[in-house]
Amino acid sequence: xxxxxxxxxxxxxxxxxxxxxxxxxxxxxxxxxxxxxxxxxxxxxxxxxxxxxxxxxxxxxxxxxxxxxxxxxxxxxxxxxxxxxxxxxxxxxxxxxxxxxxxxxxxxxxxxxxxxxxxxxxxxxxxxxxxxxxxxxxxxxxxxxxxxxxxxxxxxxxxxxxxxxxxxxxxxxxxxxxxxxxxxxxxxxxxxxxxxxxxxxxxxxxxxxxxxxxxxxxxxxxxxxxxxxxxxxxxxxxxxxxxxxxxxxxxxxxxxxxxxxxxxxxxxxxxxxxxxxxxxxxxxxxxxxxxxxxxxxxxxxxxxxxxxxxxxxxxxxxxxxxxxxxxxxxxxxxxxxxxxxxxxxxxxxxxxxxxxxxxxxxxxxxxxxxxxxxxxxxxxxxxxxxxxxxxxxxxx
Numbered sequence: 408x409x410x411x412x413x414x415x416x417x418x419x420x421x422x423x424x425x426x427x428x429x430x431x432x433x434x435x436x437x438x439x440x441x442x443x444x445x446x447x448x449x450x451x452x453x454x455x456x457x458x459x460x461x462x463x464x465x466x467x468x469x470x471x472x473x474x475x476x477x478x479x480x481x482x483x484x485x486x487x488x489x490x491x492x493x494x495x496x497x498x499x500x501x502x503x504x505x506x507x508x509x510x511x512x513x514x515x516x517x518x519x520x521x522x523x524x525x526x527x528x529x530x531x532x533x534x535x536x537x538x539x540x541x542x543x544x545x546x547x548x549x550x551x552x553x554x555x556x557x558x559x560x561x562x563x564x565x566x567x568x569x570x571x572x573x574x575x576x577x578x579x580x581x582x583x584x585x586x587x588x589x590x591x592x593x594x595x596x597x598x599x600x601x602x603x604x605x606x607x608x609x610x611x612x613x614x615x616x617x618x619x620x621x622x623x624x625x626x627x628x629x630x631x632x633x634x635x636x637x638x639x640x641x642x643x644x645x646x647x648x649x650x651x652x653x654x655x656x657x658x659x660x661x662x663x664x665x666x667x668x669x670x671x672x673x674x675x676x677x678x679x680x681x682x683x684x685x686x687x688x689x690x691x692x693x694x695x696x697x698x699x700x701x702x703x704x705x706x707x708x709x710x711x712x713x714x715x716x717x718x719x720x721x722x723x724x725x726x727x728x729x730x731x732x733x734x735x736x737x738x739x740x741x742x743x744x745x746x747x748x749x750x751x752x753x754x755x756x757x758x759x760x761x762x763x764x765x766x767x768x769x770x771x772x773x774x775x776x777x778x779x780x781x782x783x784x785x786x787x788x789x790x791x792x793x794x795x796x797x798x799x800x801x802x803x
Contacts (some may be wrong), residue, residue, distance in 0.1 A: 439583045449478075465691040467521060469665040502582040540722070543680045552758070553797075562612075563635045578621075583658030607647070612650065674687055688780055702765045733754075
């Protein structure tokens with residue numbers, strides 16, 4: 408019997424990788440994926456309340472299957488919102504305009520089971536919750552975005568699918584879909600990693616019945632993949648998987664159930680670091696599992712942008728909305744002359760992890776949250792979100 412270790416060695420040998428090379432894969436999903444549909448519906452509801460009352464306290468989860476959309480949760484706000492109207496409009500915006508596409512925004516059944524209470528929002532306590540959150544940044548390929556290349560490319564592929572569908576350049580595309588990018592990396596001295604080439608790329612996209620799988624493969628490679636992935640990262644050995652399961656004309660909630668918060672890895676760093684487990688979408692900024700994760704990204708990106716390390720992972724734990732532990736790990740890439748303990752001291756001098764301070768510094772009481780859902784909450788939008796703007800001139 409071949410041992411598991413031997414099987415792993417054989418796989419590496421078959422891939423033809425040197426010992427200091429490795430493969431890593433990240434996945435993203437299209438805006439019409441059932442889970443991502445539910446994320447956007449939850450955050451559309453949140454934005455509607457924050458537009459009227461920035462102090463709204465919202466916890467909204469949504470599930471979708473076939474022709475049924477169900478919303479659950481608790482809301483305390485002075486705002487008055489037609490939740491069903493918000494949900495239907497968002498479904499329409501995402502391209503689900505008929506049963507044949509996976510969902511009909513006008514004819515679907517929308518059930519609301521949300522306990523909405525009026526409140527004196529200014530007096531509502533913030534951050535009375537607990538959990539762990541993580542942040543990450545890396546300069547492996549770009550000195551501004553500071554984000555894992557595998558996940559950036561996977562998210563951009565899904566964005567390109569949406570752009571080409573909405574512009575009708577590829578009018579046969581439908582809202583559901585998924586992308587994976589496997590990158591070959593080399594691990595250099597001092598624990599630095601460098602992306603070398605795309606080992607394989609997968610794109611699965613919902614489509615109508617008017618187009619053949621052969622044409623789909625050709626057009627996806629030429630107009631999606633090669634427009635997103637830099638030419639120097641593709642070579643004759645790159646493997647393309649286009650709709651590997653075959654025809655994909657049945658998608659959306661008709662094909663599979665969706666649920667808010669089920670794509671937490673796609674929402675963050677594509678698997679490069681741990682995840683605290685809490686969903687982001689449908690949660691107002693008083694919830695530390697969302698705000699704390701945004702702030703940890705802000706801190707991590709600031710450390711790398713200031714040249715203190717090449718990669719860094721941050722973990723913070725919260726009890727009753729207050730930070731109780733902070734962990735900083737440069738993954739062996741800290742600047743010469745510094746240690747991870749030095750990084751921790753720098754973090755403590757420059758950043759305030761209390762809930763109220765994070766909300767104020769990152770301006771989180773604004774209706775910006777539906778935009779965070781696509782195409783990833785981190786790294787994929789230059790200058791759009793405050794946590795993507797690193798803090799300069801850190802106190803040492």
